Amino acid sequence: MFKFYLFLxxxxxxxHELNATKYKQKQFMCADQIGPRFEFIxxxxxxxxxxxxxxxxxxxxxxxxxxxxxxFKKKKSIIDDSYFFYVVEVNLNxxxxxxVYFEFFPPxxxxxxxxxxxxxxxxxxxxxxx
Numbered sequence: 001m002f003k004f005y006l007f008l009x010x011x012x013x014x015x016h017e018l019n020a021t022k023y024k025q026k027q028f029m030c031a032d033q034i035g036p037r038f039e040f041i042x043x044x045x046x047x048x049x050x051x052x053x054x055x056x057x058x059x060x061x062x063x064x065x066x067x068x069x070x071x072f073k074k075k076k077s078i079i080d081d082s083y084f085f086y087v088v089e090v091n092l093n094x095x096x097x098x099x100v101y102f103e104f105f106p107p108x109x110x111x112x113x114x115x116x117x118x119x120x121x122x123x124x125x126x127x128x129x130x
Contacts, residue, residue, distance in 0.1 A: 023106040023126075030110040030124040035062035037122055042086065042106065043072050050074075054090060056100070068092070075103075 024044045030037055039055035051071045058064040070090050077083040085105045092098035102112040110122040 027127040028104075028106070028124050029127050030104075030112075030122040032120065032122055036065075037112065038102070038110070039065075039127070040070075040072075042104075045072075045074050054088065056090075056092070 023042050025041060027039070027041045029039050036057045037059075038057070041052050043050045043052050050073070051069050053067045054070040055065050055067050058066075068090055070088050073087045074084055075087055077085060085103055087103050088101070090100045092100060098115065100112065100114055102110050104110045104124065106124075107126060108124050110124050111119045112122055113119050
């Protein structure tokens with residue numbers, strides 16, 4: 001019986017590792033009730049380059065967007081250290097007036113804050129083939 005539990009534990013740990021890393025290099029779209037807000041490819045974090053292009057959609061006209069090179073930071077959850085989330089802070093213009101800060105919890109949730117506003121919850125999903 002002990003061998004069965006040991007085998008089951010090893011399988012579950014291996015499966016957990018697979019699930020934790022399956023989001024690297026995936027393209028994500030995050031949106032509010034009106035339409036898309038952000039689109040990006042999650043960096044792999046294997047090398048030092050953790051920067052990726054962040055497509056930021058205009059709030060008034062969601063067909064308009066611009067791209068900004070942004071650095072993603074990988075953080076461990078305080079509650080569960082086996083779970084990672086990603087933090088990004090972007091200055092939208094030169095004078096630091098327009099700042100966007102978000103925490104991305106793959107695969108489906110983003111908490112975004114613009115300047116000093118309250119956090120807003122966005123729905124996210126992967127784009128393309130899985």
